[in-house]
Amino acid sequence: MTRQFVxxxxGRVESVLRTRDEAPRQPDEGAPSAWLAFDESVRDALRDLAVGDEIxxxxWxxxxxxxxxxxxxxGDRTRPETGVFSTRSPDRPNPLGLHRVTIIGSADLRLQVDHxxxxxxxxxVDVKPVLGDIAER
Amino acid sequence: MTRQFVxxxxGRVESVLRTRDEAPRQPDEGAPSAWLAFDESVRDALRDLAVGDEIxxxxWxxxxxxxxxxxxxxGDRTRPETGVFSTRSPDRPNPLGLHRVTIIGSADLRLQVDHxxxxxxxxxVDVKPVLGDIAER
Structure with a gap:
């Protein structure tokens, strides 16, 4: 039996990107800044995040x-197919997106990020700090 | 109404760490190597991962x-409490763990990682490649 989790x-993203056709395929292709609008229920978890922090x-x-x-x-059909765990494709069994960004603005329950x-x-679904050299551990 | 996702x-971790008391608080405190045992259902998604890859x-x-x-x-009670989104605490609203590791061994549907x-x-719940300088985006 496989356990599942909920x-x-x-919160949610507020972005000018509305469709997948508009979204850059890789971050180096230039994504726009965006706002993160958080739920009241996580206010205390957010309280130490500030403009300038890399997060x-x-x-999802x-x-x-x-x-x-x-x-x-x-998306290049001339290239051989690759297992999704070797790619950053949003299409994957658990469609988690991982974004390293800098906070450039803030308001009540909202953070603006650079891209x-x-x-x-x-x-x-989550926010974590970037911790220097061990950023991703 | 808040939407939820499943x-x-x-797969699952196979580790000598059995209790939270045994687990290092920070990755620089030295975690042991471990195996990742994957489900048959994701065999094709794994196929391009190999020993030496950083992932x-x-x-969860x-x-x-x-x-x-x-x-x-x-866990230092002499220090002031911090919002969990500024920490790597496993205790958080969506308890996702993020681990940057190197593959050091492999077997059928299994990968060994260095720590x-x-x-x-x-x-x-997911595996992603580390992509050079833009590793975490």
């Missing part, structure tokens, strides 16, 4: 295809 | 307390 979004935002790509196991890298390759209304 | 584990493993800390919003950093600060039987 992800409860803590990791974890999103709610428009992804969770049955996809292999993809053509960067985010996620569509408008994408659920936000 | 995380379906893709990001996302786990199934023994965490999801109601925690603030913690004493490193992992997650308890035995912790569910694995």
């Amino acid at each position: 992800v409860r979004p803590i 990791l935002v974890i999103t 790509f709610d428009r992804a295809d969770r049955d996809v196991l292999t993809v053509h890298p960067r 985010l390759e996620a569509l408008d209304e994408t659920p936000v | 995380v379906r584990p893709i 990001l493993v996302i786990t 800390f199934d023994r965490a307390d999801r109601d925690v919003l603030t913690v004493h950093p490193r 992992l600060e997650a308890l035995d039987e912790t569910p694995v």
Whole structure:
């Protein structure tokens, strides 16, 4: 029996990106800045985040295809298919997005980040600090 | 109305760490190597991962307390409480663990990684590549 777990979004993305066709395929292709709008229920968890902080935002790509196991890298059909765990494709069994960003603005229960390759209304599920050299551990 | 999403584990951790008391608080305190045992259902998604690859493993800390919003950093009660989104505490609303590791061994549907600060039987929910300078985006 496989156990399952419930992800409860803590907020959502507010972005000018509305469709997957508009979204950059890789972060170096330039994603726009965006706002993260958080739920009142996580106010205390947010309280030490400030403008200038570099953070990791974890999103849930709610428009992804969770049955996809292999993809053509960067959508290039001339390239051989690759297992999705070797790619950053949003289409994957658990469509978690991982975004390393800098906070550039803040307001009540809201943070503005410098770039985010996620569509408008994408659920936000976690925020973690970037910890120097061990940033991703 | 808040939407929720279901995380379906893709595998589990096999580690000598059995209890939270045994687990290092920070990755620089030295976590042991571990195996990741994957489900048959994600075989194709794994196929391009190999020994030597640096990867990001996302786990679900199934023994965490999801109601925690603030913690004493490193468990030190003499330090002021900090919002969990500024910490790597496993206790947080969505208890996702993020681990940057190197693959050091492999077998059928199994990968050995060089260090992992997650308890035995912790569910694995995603694997992503580390992409050079933009590793975490």
